[in-house]
Structure formats: structure tokens, C-alpha cells
Amino acid sequence: MSIVIKNLNKSYKNIEILENLNLEIKSGTIFGLLGSNGAGKTTLLSILNSLLKKDSGEVLIYDYNLDKEVNQIKSISSFVPQSYAFYPNLTVFENLEFFGSLYGLKKESLENRIISSINACALEKYRDKRALNFSGGVKRRLNIAIGLLNSPKILYLDEPTVGIDPHSRRYILEIIKEINKNSATTIFYTSHYMDEIEFLCDDIAILENRKIVLRNSVENLKKSSNLSLEELFLDITKKSLKD
Numbered sequence: 001m002s003i004v005i006k007n008l009n010k011s012y013k014n015i016e017i018l019e020n021l022n023l024e025i026k027s028g029t030i031f032g033l034l035g036s037n038g039a040g041k042t043t044l045l046s047i048l049n050s051l052l053k054k055d056s057g058e059v060l061i062y063d064y065n066l067d068k069e070v071n072q073i074k075s076i077s078s079f080v081p082q083s084y085a086f087y088p089n090l091t092v093f094e095n096l097e098f099f100g101s102l103y104g105l106k107k108e109s110l111e112n113r114i115i116s117s118i119n120a121c122a123l124e125k126y127r128d129k130r131a132l133n134f135s136g137g138v139k140r141r142l143n144i145a146i147g148l149l150n151s152p153k154i155l156y157l158d159e160p161t162v163g164i165d166p167h168s169r170r171y172i173l174e175i176i177k178e179i180n181k182n183s184a185t186t187i188f189y190t191s192h193y194m195d196e197i198e199f200l201c202d203d204i205a206i207l208e209n210r211k212i213v214l215r216n217s218v219e220n221l222k223k224s225s226n227l228s229l230e231e232l233f234l235d236i237t238k239k240s241l242k243d
């Protein structure tokens, strides 16, 4: 397993966001986390990436314990946030050089990682251009390329296609599939686009009312229900809103 979460709890002040949450994610798969606005997806991702402290519960990432082995976990993880996390006045290469050096990469290994991140995100022709004027899709690809610099075993993508056109979205999904296939990187993906999740993911979970309310493979869901993923999501979240 790449991720094992047991009885995870998190509150902001006295508002409970995650309650006794349990979840396991298989290594090398593409996992999609769905949930309505404010369900707690970013909170969960932030905890897994040590950006936020959990209140209680146990988290293992590739067998490393989040309470004791944060540095080991950080070295194998990468979190690509919803917002653009690069310098607009720097070129693609300069951005990757800067963020790569933060990982302690130097000279040849830095250059190699930059080239492979550029290739993986199809940024060759933007390499020496400043990020400022890129389209939304290319900016998103640069965000992902930065996330690949440390060759992560697990890549967290928080709504990486927000605000971009359908062609660029599809291109990004193809890129993510390739990253998963070529390096067996576990992908933890959040999105509000059900069609994306259906196209991309092996397994999904729905987070609602502080808990995981559905956990299954996309294949099983398709086999066992006549409903589309979107209809299923609406059905489940409607029920939990009424509860």
C-alpha cells in the first residue's frame, strides 16, 4: 500500500472536518478523491503532506509513519497545489532550476531531473520562455513539472485542471497517465470533474460528512451500477446532505 490512514481526525477550532477517516491506496495506482466544496479534500491532502497537523489517528506512507518519519515521507512525495506555485518572471528552465536546487539537486543530477520533468510535461518548446504569458494549460503543466523534480513515488494533484479549456484538460490527463505508467508513480488526484475521474482513475473515494462514504474501483462501479459516476456522486452526496 502507498497510503494507509487509520481513524484520522481533524477539526478547525471546534468544527470537525475529518472524523475517524479510514482509507487505503494501492501503490502505483491513480486514485481519485471526490467531494463537494468544503468536504475536506484539501485538508486531507495537507495532512498527508505535513502542511497541516492531524488531531489524531495513524498515517503510513510507503510504510513510513507520519508521526515519526516526516523527512522520509517528504523525500518520496510531491504536492502540486491548486494555485500556481512558480515565478512568473522566470523561464520554465529557471523555475525548474530554482525549485530543483531546493531539493538539494546539483549540476548533472539537477540538469537530468529538469530535462525529464520538461519532457514528461511536454514543455520543450517553452523551456526558455518566461511563465508570465503562458496559457492556463501550460501554467498547469509547469506546476506539475515542478512536482516531478524529486522523482516522487507519490504525486498529489489538487484540482490540476481548474479553469482550463477541454483540450488542455485532456492533454494534462494524458500526461498524468503517462507519468503513472512510465514510473509507477502513485497519483492522488482531486477534482470536481467526474468525467476526468472516470477517464483517469483506477480507484475512487467520495469524502462527505467527514468520512469516506464510497470506496471502489472505477471498473467495479461501472459494472455494478447503471448510474454514471456523476449520477452516483449526486445520489450519495444528496443522501448524506439529508442525513
Ligand SMILES: Nc1ncnc2c1ncn2[C@@H]1O[C@H](COP(=O)(O)OP(=O)(O)OP(=O)(O)O)[C@@H](O)[C@H]1O
Residues within 6 Å of the ligand: 012, 013, 017, 035, 036, 037, 038, 039, 040, 041, 042, 043, 044
Ligand atoms: N484554516 C482553516 N480554519 C478554519 N476552517 C478552515 C480552514 N481551512 C479550511 N477550513 C474549512 O474546512 C472545510 C474543509 O475545507 P477544504 O478546503 O479541506 O475542503 P475541500 O474539499 O478541499 O473544498 P474545495 O473542493 O472547495 O476545494 C471548509 O468548510 C473550510 O471552510
